Amino acid sequence: MAHVGKRTKAARASFEGKSMLSVEDAVALVKGAANAKFDETVEVALNLGVDPRHADQMVRGVVNLPNGTGKTVRVAVFARGAKADEAKEAGADIVGAEDLMEIVQGGKIEFDRCIATPDMMPIVGRLGKVLGPRNLMPNPKVGTVTMDVAAAVKAAKGGEVQFRAEKAGIIHAGVGKASFDGAKLAENIRALVDAVQKAKPAGAKGTYMKKVSISSTMGPGVSIDLASATGN
Numbered sequence: 744m745a746h747v748g749k750r751t752k753a754a755r756a757s758f759e760g761k762s763m764l765s766v767e768d769a770v771a772l773v774k775g776a777a778n779a780k781f782d783e784t785v786e787v788a789l790n791l792g793v794d795p796r797h798a799d800q801m802v803r804g805v806v807n808l809p810n811g812t813g814k815t816v817r818v819a820v821f822a823r824g825a826k827a828d829e830a831k832e833a834g835a836d837i838v839g840a841e842d843l844m845e846i847v848q849g850g851k852i853e854f855d856r857c858i859a860t861p862d863m864m865p866i867v868g869r870l871g872k873v874l875g876p877r878n879l880m881p882n883p884k885v886g887t888v889t890m891d892v893a894a895a896v897k898a899a900k901g902g903e904v905q906f907r908a909e910k911a912g913i914i915h916a917g918v919g920k921a922s923f924d925g926a927k928l929a930e931n932i933r934a935l936v937d938a939v940q941k942a943k944p945a946g947a948k949g950t951y952m953k954k955v956s957i958s959s960t961m962g963p964g965v966s967i968d969l970a971s972a973t974g975n
Contacts, residue, residue, distance in 0.1 A: 763968040766929045769957055774928075777921035777959035784814070785921055785928055788964070789914040789939055790954040792947065799946030802908040805885040806938035810927040811902035813920035818899050819843065819854035821863035821881070826892050830858070833896035840866060847873055854879070856899040858887045878907060906939060914939060921959050932957065936972045 764772065770785075777783040793800040819837040820830035821844075830838045837843060837854055844866050850873075857874060859867045859881040867874070867881055874880040881887040885905050889895050906914045918931040936955060943951050955972045958964040 763966055765971040766932055766967055767925065767971075769965045769967045770925045770928045770932070772965050773957055773959050773962055774921050774925060776962035779959075779961045781960075782813070783921040783959035783961055784917045785919050785923070785957060785959055786915060786917050787932055787935055788954075788956050788958075789936065789952060791908055791912045791914065791939075792950045792953050793908060793912045793944065795908045795910060795912060797946055800944050802912075802914065802939065802942050802944055802947075803882075803884065803906065804938055804942040805903055805905050806935055807898060808902040808904055808918060808931040808934055810919060810923065810931050812904060812917055812931075813923060814917065816856055816899050817854040818856045818858060818896050820892055820896065821857070821859035821867050822892055823860075823863070826860050826890070830892045830896055833893040834900055835892075835896045844870060852877065852879070856887070856905075857881050858889070858892055858895045858899070860890055860892060861888055864888060878905070904935065906935070906942075918957075932967075933972060933974065937974075940973060 773785060791802060793802055795801050817836045818834070820827070820835045821840060822830050822838060823840050827838045835858075839846070840863060847870050852873070857879045864881070871880060883889070886895055886898070904916050904918070906916050908914050916935055918935055919928050940952065952969060952973070955967045955969060956964045957967060
């Protein structure tokens with residue numbers, strides 16, 4: 744069990760008796776509990792009433808957080824010729840084709856986002872077993888299979904977050920750092936929740952969004968009032 748410091752205890756004490764908090768109060772608690780020696784990531788967990796094993800209940804999408812993530816995102820791009828040049832100029836960290844495929848097949852994956860032009864997908868497709876489990880497989884639904892590689896690279900570097908429901912119907916996503924201003928974190932959280940709401944699949948039945956909670960990397964989870972998170 745992680746050590747509970749004085750700041751964490753004080754933060755918890757200030758919210759005693761409250762079962763569901765507003766986004767702003769939850770952010771304040773999480774920031775107060777983030778006392779690690781590094782700048783902790785603030786993470787959101789959304790419990791959804793879906794079964795992702797069914798294709799018509801899969802929830803996935805992308806959101807541009809208004810205040811960024813505070814994280815340096817390493818981007819790899821599968822492209823040739825002029826498109827490879829565009830990717831490099833836009834700030835891509837790794838650009839290649841067959842040579843990049845061989846690097847990935849060799850187990851060297853030094854990137855957080857993978858983008859590809861459509862003509863590269865026959866090559867990228869061979870990497871499904873490597874990239875798929877890491878949620879790195881390019882997909883046109885989230886804008887990572889595109890001819891506009893420059894825009895995709897800039898979006899990935901500028902605070903774009905991809906989300907996807909796990910087997911239990913839970914989405915986890917980082918929305919910033921504990922050092923962020925509380926209002927900016929709250930804005931990022933609401934942007935993510937709104938994007939997940941809009942991504943509601945046709946096969947979802949009953950209550951779609953069941954619970955929203957936030958935590959820092961090393962801190963306790965805090966439940967958020969759904970009305971506060973959705974603005975309803």
